[in-house]
Amino acid sequence: MNELYDTAARPERAYLVGIRDDKVRVEEAESLLHELVGLASTLGIETAGSMMVQLRTRSPATLIGSGKVEEIIAAAKAEGAGSIIFDRTLSPVHQRNWEKLSGMAVYDRSELIIDIFASRARSREATLQVELARLKYSLPRLAHSYGELHRQRGGSFGTKGAGEQKIELDRRQIARKIEDIEDELEIVRRSRATQRKRRERLAIKRAA
The missing domain is CATH 1.10.287 (Helix Hairpins)
Structure with a gap:
């Protein structure tokens, strides 16, 4: 199986990140993040912690600003997470840069959904x-x-x-x-x- 989709090899604890921009209401963003907890749980991934981020300026490299990047990585490591999961689809550039900066596996909502469908097909x-x-x-x-x-x-x-x-x-x-x-x-x-x-x-x- 492709390593990208080898769910058996994934860390069992993950730090979840919700991203909200001006187009999304606070309640909706919180609901999506709560839903992400459920998606992760379906795949046997325990939520080590989570953070909601207000997206004001998009970074070409990491989507969100460097200060918040450092904060998320520090929180994930402090909670003993082995991976970071984002509540939106990341571009290949964003995903790769996050993995380099954090030293962790990084996934997004789309990948979790694909894996859930795979387990039920x-x-x-x-x-x-x-x-x-x-x-x-x-x-x-x-x-x-x-x-x-x-x-x-x-x-x-x-x-x-x-x-x-x-x-x-x-x-x-x-x-x-x-x-x-x-x-x-x-x-x-x-x-x-x-x-x-x-x-x-x-x-x-x-x-x-």
Whole structure:
């Protein structure tokens, strides 16, 4: 299983962060943060603590300002958390920078929801939908890893190192897998529609 989604390897205690901007009422933001506690609990993650942050100015690197970043990381470590979970979808840049600064695993609401759906998927169609969501979530993060590695090494795009080549290969494999799953989903949906029509015709014949 992809490490990004290996819930068994996740820390059991997490520090939760709610982010509120001017478009969200206080009550709504608090409700979403409370809901995040429930989502984490569903995956067996204990809430070590939480903090609501008022977003006034967006930081390109970490979404919120450096002072609040330090405060959250200090609080998470003080509470013995092994990870930080945000109550909104983080960009690949934000997620990676938070992990570097905190030395912890960092997740967001979207990732938790995908994992919950994965744990409950029973039908072939549901399983494919979850896998498709996972791959689409991970693809931009992998692409960002390639771009960051390239900048760190100062190379040109015509001279890729082994690590860069591996990331690029992974990216292409994920893109192909997305196409394959979308094709299979279409086949499954058509088959389900055909079976439904067959059942309807049989029901009509019996009624006659």
